[in-house]
Amino acid sequence: MEKNEMPSSWTDYIKLMNQEIIPALGCTEPVAVALAAAKAxxxxxxAREEIAEMEILVSRNILKNAMSVIIPGTTLYGLEYAAALGFAAGDxxxxxxxxxxxxxxxxxLAQRWVNGHKVKVSLAENDETIYIDALAKKDGACGRAVIQGKHNHFLLVERDGETLLQNRKLDEEKGEEIDFSAMSLRDIFDFASGADIKTLEFIEKTNLLNYAISQEGLKNDYGLMIGKGMQARQKKGLVGKDLQNLAIMQxxxxxxxxMAGCSMPVMSNSGSGNQGITATVPVCVVAAETGASEEQKIRALTLSHMTAIYIKHHLDRLSALCGAMVAASGVSxxxxxxxxxxxxxxxxxxxxMIANITGIICDGAKADCALKVYASLQAAFxxxxxxxxxxCAAGIEGIVTGDVEQTIDNLGTLxxxxMKITDKVILDIMLSKTSGDGVGDGR
Structure with a gap:
């Protein structure tokens, strides 16, 4: 290898980061539903207002994560509204x-459709983690779009049964053409700390987007106001202004x-905006407060995001494990x-991290996600x-071992x-609380 030439694996890592760290507006599950509806x-x-009938099939995990979160730019929540807005105006x-x-x-228009029962949402009869099948109908004609595996991966687009677009099915929601079996935490650390800094500078975009929405959350009343509440308590002397609290607050x-519907985009990680925020904002706060150089900040952001991507690869993109724990591990x-x-x-x-907070459940996207991020970042610091x-927790304790790679594998196995049955039980409990939500057992 020539001097200054990157290992081929590092080139793959940059490609992977560009695949997994992308802008998103709103919670990615209802947004993915809107995306499928818009494509259909x-x-x-x-003309959009002429669509006469709309149907959406979704996987259990999409349903779980889209039930309770506010859709950006609105005060509405739920799959029917996410779909209706995608059909009405999504690009x-x-x-x-x-x-x-x-x-x-x-x-x-979306409200009229939902109130008029023009939008039908049902559970898909498959075991996919991420699956959305959208149909738009008018006068016997039909447009169809299917998303599978990743929130923005179109498996199929059709008009009246004619295929307009067809892609390969992603294997177990992974889909990247990266050899993860050859990747290790050590490789990620060497990459983040040793790659040519110019090849990593794009990661600064995560700070630009995620810092902006952080400042918005501190200025105005959103959700449970965890961050804004901490800010107020700091001013009263009830909460310290130390490094950890500042990072958690922002x-x-x-x-x-x-989670409260702010219409500002964020930079996501592994299909999750909350994971993207969590992997970014505390790192930038620590960098600023400790006087780190721009290069050190960029390398730290790279380490945080790549570690989250790597650990997430051992899991489904959506599961019973809260993704805040994964992103906070990268922060640590x-x-x-x-x-x-x-x-x-x-x-x-x-x-x-794995010894401490493994097992925090994901019971859908909603305002109290901020509480789980709060707890995860406390653990991270x-x-x-x-x-x-x-x-360090000893290898004889619980699911951790003396080998960090085996410990990460154990987290994935768990x-x-x-936790497969846990995920089902969580959704059953959530559905038992609702009635008339437009979710049935099939199209």
């Missing part, structure tokens, strides 16, 4: 920012705003890096501080196998 409407080809060319630019007319403020590594720790401390930080002191 586009395939049908008539599929904007990908996960499909609902950018909604106006009162669009919202009123991060939860961004989650507050996003970045905090270690910014405070002068090496790879050995990074290993210890990950082990401490403690895991990092312990690691820097050379303290989630993918042990």
């Amino acid at each position: 409407a586009e395939a049908l080809g008539c 599929p060319g904007k990908d996960l920012e499909v609902l950018t630019g909604l106006c009162d007319k669009d919202i009123a 991060t939860t403020a961004a989650i507050d705003a996003r 590594c970045a905090v270690v890096y910014l405070l002068g720790g090496g790879y050995g401390a990074v290993e210890k930080a990950i082990t401490n 403690e895991a990092a501080y312990l690691a820097l002191d050379g303290v 989630t993918m196998e042990g």
Whole structure:
């Protein structure tokens, strides 16, 4: 290899980051439903207000994550409204920012459709984690769009049964042409700390978007106001203004705003805007407060995001495990890096995280996601501080081992196998609380 030439695996890592760190407006599950609906409407080809009938089939995990979160730019929530807004005004060319630019007319049309029972949402009869099948109908004509595996991966687009677009099915929601079996946490650390800084500068975009919504969440009343409430208590002297609290305050403020329908985009990670915010904002706060250089900040952001992507690969994109834990694990590594720790401390930080908060459940996207991010970041800072002191959960304890890669594998096994029934029970409980929500057992 020539001097200054990157290993081929590092080129793959940059490609992977560009695939998994992308802008999104609103919670990615209802937005993915809107994206499928918009594509189906586009395939049908008539004026949007002329669509006579709309149907959506979704997987259980899409349903779970889209039931309770506010749709951006509105005060509405739920799958029917997400679908109706996509059919009414969604621009599929904007990908996960499909609902950018909604106006009162669009919202009123969507409300008329939902109130008039023109939009039918049903559970798909398959075991896919991410699956959305949207139909738009008018005068016997039909447009159809199917998303599978990733929130923006179109498997099929049809008009009256004629195929307009067909892509391969993603294998187990992974889909990247990256050899994850050859990847390790050590590789990620070496990449983040050693790659040519110019090849990593694009990661600064995560800060530009996610910092902006954080400031919005601190200024205005959104959701549970976790971040804004911390800010107020700091001014009263009830909460300290230390590094950890400052990072948690700014991060939860961004989650507050996003979950409450703020119409500002964020930079997502592995299909989750909350994971993108969590992997970004606290790292930038720590970098600023410790006087880190721009290069150190960029490398820390890279380590945080890539660690989250790597751990997430061991899981389904949507599962019973809250993704805040995954993103916060990346933050813990970045905090270690910014405070002068090496790879050995990074290993210890990950082990401490998995020893501590594995098992936080995901019961859908909603305002209290900010609480789970709060708890996960508290754990992340403690895991990092312990690691820097050379303290680590022992390999004889619980699901952790003396090998960090095996520990990450154990987390994946626990989630993918042990928590499958948990996911079903969570959704059953959520559905038992609702009535007349337009969710049936089939089209």
